[in-house]
Amino acid sequence: AGDSVATLAALLEAKVTLPSLVPVVDPQVAKMCHQAGIGQEIRTHIGHQ
Numbered sequence: 001a002g003d004s005v006a007t008l009a010a011l012l013e014a015k016v017t018l019p020s021l022v023p024v025v026d027p028q029v030a031k032m033c034h035q036a037g038i039g040q041e042i043r044t045h046i047g048h049q
Helices: 004-013 027-036
Strands: none
């Protein structure tokens, strides 16, 4: 199994500009996203909490 958070960090560090999908399991952040609604932005820390 890979580490999605490490993959995301590497993509951000490399300044990848192509669309990317990096699944991260974080129930608390998923709840925050759901509460914010489609099209909204949130700021949070993800993974390894």
